[in-house]
Amino acid sequence: MPAIQVHGLRKAFAELDVLRGVDLEVARGSVFALLGSNGAGKTTIVKILSTLLKADEGAVRVNGFDVAAQAADVRKSISLTGQFAAVDEILTGREHLVLMARLRHLREPGRIADELLERFGLTRAGARRVATYSGGMRRRLDIAMSLIGDPPIIFLDEPTTGLDPQGRLEVWQAVKALAERGTTVLLTTQYLDEAEQLADRIAILHDGRIVVNGTLAELRQLLPPAEVEYVEKQPTLEDVFLAIVGAAR
Structure with missing residues (x-):
């Protein structure tokens, strides 16, 4: 059974139809990227899947549970990381993880915190207040918190x-x-390179519907074959930035 099944999903706000019949399936253990511009409805889909918002129409199942009739079971099966890191700048990284483990009534919260700090490369920063963390470190801590309870x-x-x-x-x-x-990951993004780097399958959401859904190779086949040209490849600004930053470390 797929990890996520969505059929005929519809949602409107006042006179605005945000989702107009969305269908998708996410295989277990895969990374599924939902691509779309700002306002396309990506976050609305995630809120419905995570039981934060009720659909107007459609059948939605997450981990085999109906999101409308079995919301509590769905919430036990998932974790949600929003668009901004939900961390407290006063606490240390380790204190965040220990607190989350205690809230979930898990045994040995200290051990769980230490394992996640190591897993996400935050061991050396674990005793520091989050106020001193970079954006990437905060995001990694946020994701680590979402994994507590597996x-x-x-x-x-x-x-x-x-x-x-x-x-x-x-x-x-x-x-x-x-x-x-x-772990099954449903990722929403508006960055094309992000979906290209991470996803097993990619769906493009446009005008309230999934207009295309497939692997990167399948999506590339939708375009005419590329013409072979010999050109000199110049490094991108990102290549230069990362080369300099990496060399300075």
Whole structure:
């Protein structure tokens, strides 16, 4: 059974039809990217999948549970990371993780916190207040917090919004690590390169509907074959930035 099943999903706000019959399936253990411009309805879909918003029409199942009739079971199966890191600048990184483990009534919260700090490359920063963290470090901590309790499905709603190139790469590495461990990830983004780097399948949301859905190779086949030309490849600004930053470390 797929991790996520959506059929005929509709949602309107007043006179505005945001979702106009969305259909999609997400395989277990995969990274699924939902692409769309600002206002396309990506966040609305995530809110419905995570039981924060009720659909007007449609059938939606997450981890085998109906989001309308079995909302509590859905919430036990998922974790949601929004567009901005939900962290407290006064607490340390480790204190965030210990607090979350205690809220979930887990045994050995200190051990859980230390394992996640190591897993996300934050061990050395664990005793520091989050106010001193970079954007990428805050985002990695936010994702680490979402993994407490080992939810099988994670929603990442535009996780790299506002991050610099180095921070984006740090988050990408964290998402790739999730996929390697078999976690199902539904990722919303408006960055094409992000979907290209991370996703097993990509769906494009436009005008309230999924207009295309497939692997990167399948989507590329929708365009005419590329003509072969011999050109000198110039480094991009991102290549230059990362080369300089990496060399300075």
